[in-house]
Amino acid sequence: MPFNPDRYKDMPYRRCGRSGLMLPPIALGLWHNFGGKADHDTCRAMLRTAFDLGVTHFDLANNYGPPPGAAEERFGRILQEDFSAHRDELIISTKAGYYMWPGPYGDWGSRKYLIASIDQSLKRMGLDYVDIFYSHRPDPNTPMEETLGALEQIVRQGKALYAGISSYNGAQYVKAAETVARHDWAPITIHQPVYNMLNRWVEHDLLDYTEAYGAGVAVFSPLAQGILTSKYLDPSRTVPEQSRAADPDSFLNADALTPELLDKVRRLAKIAERRGQTMAQMALSWVLRDPRVTTAIIGARTPAQIEDCVGCVKNVKFDGDELREIDEILAS
Numbered sequence: 001m002p003f004n005p006d007r008y009k010d011m012p013y014r015r016c017g018r019s020g021l022m023l024p025p026i027a028l029g030l031w032h033n034f035g036g037k038a039d040h041d042t043c044r045a046m047l048r049t050a051f052d053l054g055v056t057h058f059d060l061a062n063n064y065g066p067p068p069g070a071a072e073e074r075f076g077r078i079l080q081e082d083f084s085a086h087r088d089e090l091i092i093s094t095k096a097g098y099y100m101w102p103g104p105y106g107d108w109g110s111r112k113y114l115i116a117s118i119d120q121s122l123k124r125m126g127l128d129y130v131d132i133f134y135s136h137r138p139d140p141n142t143p144m145e146e147t148l149g150a151l152e153q154i155v156r157q158g159k160a161l162y163a164g165i166s167s168y169n170g171a172q173y174v175k176a177a178e179t180v181a182r183h184d185w186a187p188i189t190i191h192q193p194v195y196n197m198l199n200r201w202v203e204h205d206l207l208d209y210t211e212a213y214g215a216g217v218a219v220f221s222p223l224a225q226g227i228l229t230s231k232y233l234d235p236s237r238t239v240p241e242q243s244r245a246a247d248p249d250s251f252l253n254a255d256a257l258t259p260e261l262l263d264k265v266r267r268l269a270k271i272a273e274r275r276g277q278t279m280a281q282m283a284l285s286w287v288l289r290d291p292r293v294t295t296a297i298i299g300a301r302t303p304a305q306i307e308d309c310v311g312c313v314k315n316v317k318f319d320g321d322e323l324r325e326i327d328e329i330l331a332s
């Protein structure tokens with residue numbers, strides 16, 4: 001089936017920092033729901049729906065599954081099935097930094113690990129290159145120059161077009177940006193931190209720095225893994241069967257869904273309603289209200305969730321009263 005010919009019309013692409021790269025404000029991540037147990041047709045439908053809506057950026061990592069590597073394998077299969085004529089319209093990212101294989105070379109940030117891992121990722125996805133390759137987390141025991149030198153090598157070899165880092169704090173990011181500038185290495189084009197209404201660390205420790213050094217920002221878990229949606233708000237049934245909180249393989253523990261937290265989300269959902277948005281849409285618009293945030297990387301289990309999320313791009317502006325009310329609820 002052909003893709004929607006109007007897919008680029010309504011998506012307000014944003015420039016990634018001061019680079020030439022444009023990204024959709026909503027990107028799709030494959031951390032969950034694309035592993036070995038996932039339903040292949042649903043995975044295909046999610047990727048097709050996203051692309052039909054103008055979502056050109058798909059975010060992976062070597063270890064996404066389960067089992068680790070399974071999401072890249074499935075994504076590679078779907079690329080062949082549906083996207084072979086569209087590779088040049090896609091921004092595909094992957095990462096290395098968390099445990100991937102046994103022994104001392106399958107984890108953290110050594111040159112050995114990153115170089116071996118990108119080769120494995122390319123093979124699993126059947127790609128010649130990825131668009132963005134990330135150091136998935138800072139490694140306190142490897143010199144930063146070694147990790148960044150590996151990113152430089154990967155870019156110079158044409159295995160990735162852009163270098164990124166994920167979950168580095170402000171000081172670590174500044175050190176990384178200055179290190180690559182000093183060596184004239186591939187710049188850190190993009191930073192991938194967690195950011196959502198419940199976790200606002202980037203506001204005081206990152207966004208001023210990424211702006212100053214010219215990197216874009218792809219925020220992950222903008223819905224706090226589904227907490228910032230209406231998913232858990234039905235008082236008669238707080239944890240639906242089809243949810244991350246009910247999945248023993250996920251990192252969202254049902255214990256995190258306290259009555260106090262759900263009460264806050266209920267109050268936030270009222271503001272969303274006034275704005276004519278779903279709760280998920282408002283949570284996404286809220287992270288995108290800051291132009292220094294280039295894209296929000298969502299996760300999804302159904303095509304309908306993706307459609308709902310992408311709807312947020314119609315309104316990412318908040319007035320002062322709305323922002324104050326949201327801050328008050330979050331601080332309560």
Ligand SMILES: NC(=O)c1ccc[n+]([C@@H]2O[C@H](COP(=O)([O-])OP(=O)(O)OC[C@H]3O[C@@H](n4cnc5c(N)ncnc54)[C@H](OP(=O)(O)O)[C@@H]3O)[C@@H](O)[C@H]2O)c1
Nearest residue numbers: 029030031220221222223224225226229243244298299308
């Ligand atoms: N760099 C890193 O270290 C790192 C870490 C984590 C994530 N990431 C990246 O960020 C991506 C997104 O992370 P995330 O999956 O935690 O993001 P998220 O968008 O905060 O949560 C996704 C979950 O929210 C629920 N959801 C999504 N849209 C919804 C809607 N419209 N209505 C109701 N519920 C909705 C779904 O939960 P249910 O499944 O319960 O339906 C979905 O699985 C990952 O795939 C990955 O690419 C990177």
